[in-house]
Amino acid sequence: MADRALRGVGLGSKTFEDEQGVEFAERQSLAFDCPKGHHFTVTFSVEADLPTEWECKKCGLMSTRSDGVVGEEKVEKPVRTHWDMLRERRSIPELEDILAEQLEKLRDSDRIY
Structure with a gap:
């Protein structure tokens, strides 16, 4: 097995091409x-x-460019809650009807047991 070992060459992606040309x-x-x-x-x-901010290599904080170039402030969308998404699909009267139906089902299930 020792006869077949590669000597003087590390295993990995090394190239023996020169950088000429x-x-x-x-x-x-x-x-x-x-x-x-x-x-x-x-x-x-x-x-x-070119970015205006880059993560610091030593501490991980966001660093700014030394030449003073500042980026545009991003417009942040407000966080959409579950209630906001529900209100996009249903009106208040619809929600009241659904609530009444579910409460009726709960009350009926309590009477069965």
Whole structure:
């Protein structure tokens, strides 16, 4: 078995091709500042849409761009509750009728036992 072992080559995805003639995509670095004082850079493609916030690599807080560019505030939709979704499908008189039917069923089931 020792005769068939691969010597000097690690198992995994390694390539022995050289980088001669390979054109890398154009890149740009963007700096970010963390609220805790951490400063780091992230590399993006020149064609990428640049984010205004990025998660800090050290503490996980959201960091803002060092160049001061701020993003647009997102309009947050109000949280829809179960009651809101129910009201989209039923009117109050319909709900009162359903309630009366269910109460009648409960009262009838109590009389049976």
